[in-house]
Amino acid sequence: MMVSFLIAAVGAAMPLLYATMGELITEKAGNLNLGVEGMMLMGAVMGFSVGLHTGNPYLALLASLIAGAIGAAIYAVLTVSLMSNQVVTGLTLTIFGTGFSSFVGEGFMGTAAPAGIKALSTKIAIPGLYQIPVLGPILFHQDILVYTGYIMVIIVAIYLNKTKMGLNLRAVGENAAAADASGINVSFYKYAHIIVGGAMCGLGGAYMSLVTVPVWQANVVAGRGWIAVALVIFASWKPWKALVGAFVFGGLNILGLRLQSMGIHISQYLVDMLPYAATILIVIISTRKNRKEDMNPADLGVSYFREER
Amino acid sequence: MKRILAVLMVLVLVMGAFAGCGGATEEEETDALTVGFIYVGPASDGGFSEAQDNGRQALEDHFKEKVKTLKVESVAEESQAVKNAAINLMDQGATVIVATSFGFMNPIEELAKEYTDIKFLHFSGNKMNDTNFGNYFGAMEQPRYLSGIIAGMTTKSNKLGYVAAFPYTELIIGINAFTLGAQSVNPDVEVKVIYTQNWHDPAQEKAAAEALLDQGCDVIAQHCDTAGPQIAAETANAFAIGYNMDSSSAAPGAYLTAPVWNHGAYYIEQIQKIMDGTWAPESYYGTMADGYVQLAPMTENVSAEAKAKVEEVQAKIESGEFNVFSAGDKDVLYNDGSVMIPAGTSLDRDAIWGISNPDSAMVTLVKGATGQ
Numbered sequence: 001m002m003v004s005f006l007i008a009a010v011g012a013a014m015p016l017l018y019a020t021m022g023e024l025i026t027e028k029a030g031n032l033n034l035g036v037e038g039m040m041l042m043g044a045v046m047g048f049s050v051g052l053h054t055g056n057p058y059l060a061l062l063a064s065l066i067a068g069a070i071g072a073a074i075y076a077v078l079t080v081s082l083m084s085n086q087v088v089t090g091l092t093l094t095i096f097g098t099g100f101s102s103f104v105g106e107g108f109m110g111t112a113a114p115a116g117i118k119a120l121s122t123k124i125a126i127p128g129l130y131q132i133p134v135l136g137p138i139l140f141h142q143d144i145l146v147y148t149g150y151i152m153v154i155i156v157a158i159y160l161n162k163t164k165m166g167l168n169l170r171a172v173g174e175n176a177a178a179a180d181a182s183g184i185n186v187s188f189y190k191y192a193h194i195i196v197g198g199a200m201c202g203l204g205g206a207y208m209s210l211v212t213v214p215v216w217q218a219n220v221v222a223g224r225g226w227i228a229v230a231l232v233i234f235a236s237w238k239p240w241k242a243l244v245g246a247f248v249f250g251g252l253n254i255l256g257l258r259l260q261s262m263g264i265h266i267s268q269y270l271v272d273m274l275p276y277a278a279t280i281l282i283v284i285i286s287t288r289k290n291r292k293e294d295m296n297p298a299d300l301g302v303s304y305f306r307e308e309r
Numbered sequence: 310m311k312r313i314l315a316v317l318m319v320l321v322l323v324m325g326a327f328a329g330c331g332g333a334t335e336e337e338e339t340d341a342l343t344v345g346f347i348y349v350g351p352a353s354d355g356g357f358s359e360a361q362d363n364g365r366q367a368l369e370d371h372f373k374e375k376v377k378t379l380k381v382e383s384v385a386e387e388s389q390a391v392k393n394a395a396i397n398l399m400d401q402g403a404t405v406i407v408a409t410s411f412g413f414m415n416p417i418e419e420l421a422k423e424y425t426d427i428k429f430l431h432f433s434g435n436k437m438n439d440t441n442f443g444n445y446f447g448a449m450e451q452p453r454y455l456s457g458i459i460a461g462m463t464t465k466s467n468k469l470g471y472v473a474a475f476p477y478t479e480l481i482i483g484i485n486a487f488t489l490g491a492q493s494v495n496p497d498v499e500v501k502v503i504y505t506q507n508w509h510d511p512a513q514e515k516a517a518a519e520a521l522l523d524q525g526c527d528v529i530a531q532h533c534d535t536a537g538p539q540i541a542a543e544t545a546n547a548f549a550i551g552y553n554m555d556s557s558s559a560a561p562g563a564y565l566t567a568p569v570w571n572h573g574a575y576y577i578e579q580i581q582k583i584m585d586g587t588w589a590p591e592s593y594y595g596t597m598a599d600g601y602v603q604l605a606p607m608t609e610n611v612s613a614e615a616k617a618k619v620e621e622v623q624a625k626i627e628s629g630e631f632n633v634f635s636a637g638d639k640d641v642l643y644n645d646g647s648v649m650i651p652a653g654t655s656l657d658r659d660a661i662w663g664i665s666n667p668d669s670a671m672v673t674l675v676k677g678a679t680g681q
Contacts, residue, residue, distance in 0.1 A: 110355035213511040261520040265681035268506035
């Protein structure tokens with residue numbers, strides 16, 4: 001019982017994990033992109049659309065990456081080049097992405113993805129790791145996108161902390177002016193990471209439309225983009241904490257339903273509140289401790305005007 | 310350069326926004342009767358509003374050029390939005406307004422007082438007047454009972470799962486009818502219910518069905534709007550019963566049937582009366598005999614035995630010989646032990662919905678069904 005719950009929790013965590021990692025590297029570049037929900041929906045609908053028409057799961061995933069990246073690119077042009085307000089632009093992107101997905105998806109509402117797409121949901125056991133008691137079947141008997149999710153966390157963690165580019169990126173997010181003065185191309189870093197982050201959000205959306213429920217429905221993401229935004233804060237901008245947070249919130253998401261099936265009643269509304277309540281708690285704790293490494297990138301949400309240095 | 314880019318981006322966003330809007334459709338002026346529909350969601354939402362829109366289409370197909378239909382989609386359930394939508398439709402010539410969501414009730418009631426020459430039809434409400442405002446709903450408990458028969462004869466574990474949106478009267482009536490149907494062919498059957506507290510979240514609905522499947526349920530029914538539960542059932546080699554519309558394509562290996570709405574039957578009847586001049590407001594409660602609620606065609610996943618049983622009971626329901634909420638020689642109990650239907654009696658529409666006495670409304674699950 002417990003094991004099957006945890007297996008399901010990993011699946012529920014994946015859209016959150018992709019979106020959270022995408023938002024995390026975006027915020028590391030000093031840009032707060034509240035368009036996560038919109039980019040996830042753009043990725044979900046384009047992934048589904050391409051999957052439906054080609055039957056090829058990898059083209060579908062590629063399309064979702066591109067769709068998320070395009071959404072993020074719009075945001076990047078507006079906030080980096082045109083220096084518009086990041087919060088407003090992000091919210092607009094969410095509204096735009098929601099409408100875009102409904103509009104594109106109108107024609108295939110309720111349609112199931114073709115058989116070829118099912119390859120993405122096939123559970124693969126990793127030899128060796130699968131034999132680990134308890135953890136093996138939970139973590140290492142999953143679909144392919146779960147494994148790429150693990151790998152993504154490792155790559156992002158190494159990139160941010162162990163590479164020169166990661167150091168430069170953190171410099172841009174902490175103090176863009178200083179980064180600029182030391183010869184880092186601020187605009188390039190911001191564009192690159194916003195767009196890659198958007199692509200990851202798009203992939204998170206595609207997980208919902210191609211793996212979780214491979215039938216197109218309007219608004220498949222159903223608010224998980226906002227949980228991802230909260231998760232980045234919850235994880236204090238650290239990839240490995242984001243992984244843990246995604247598992248916890250993904251598990252909480254389905255915990256209420258599991259308890260109900262066992263005859264224990266817990267309000268689903270309460271469960272839906274928990275990610276945000278936990279995030280507020282973390283913000284309060286980290287603000288009180290005031291440890292620099294747990295705080296947000298100092299220039300987060302601030303547009304960088306070179307002329308104003 | 311920046312200015313040009315700014316203008317371009319704004320244009321892209323604005324065009325995207327406009328492309329997404331589906332407004333009321335304009336057509337040439339004729340002397341046809343114009344009927345305006347107001348939907349709470351997009352007309353192609355794959356569930357609730359799409360079922361209504363299929364009814365609108367059926368109405369047009371039936372009357373051809375004698376009836377013209379207009380629609381406004383995604384109208385918020387707030388007074389001003391509903392009034393604007395309705396007045397907009399009237400300005401375009403609509404003399405009949407069909408408001409298809411519960412939350413439209415109060416603004417429609419006010420409009421009915423003000424615009425006495427316009428006729429208003431409201432779905433799922435409990436308000437009406439004597440002159441120009443009627444409401445309509447359906448005896449969904451009848452096809453739900455039949456789907457329960459299929460589930461009861463299909464299950465091997467004697468555990469049925471039911472994914473429901475909210476613990477409201479409408480849904481509890483459905484769960485109880487489903488359970489009684491299943492128990493009528495399989496007395497040992499037990500129904501486990503999970504409420505998702507959400508009408509539309511595919512992933513949550515799938516997760517709820519997975520939880521039920523892990524508890525040993527092998528047939529999953531639903532009263533929520535997406536195919537999530539059916540996908541979960543197919544993955545677990547179990548069976549599923551849909552809702553709203555026939556949706557066998559999502560999970561062909563699991564799908565048995567679905568209790569469905571046929572709003573067209575009501576629209577055609579009402580519009581015919583309006584044309585004949587015999588229309589008066591009523592509180593319509595469409596049954597299977599009216600063709601207003603139906604059981605979608607049963608797939609080959611349903612055994613021949615179950616099909617025969619369903620056809621037998623369906624004939625009795627349609628002839629009026631059998632009420633799904635009736636007790637034989639023993640009381641039918643709620644799961645808290647109190648009496649739901651006293652022996653030898655049956656419950657009518659008034660009793661289950663608590664129309665004349667709100668205390669009689671069905672708010673508790675029948676014995677054999679569990680969930681909070």
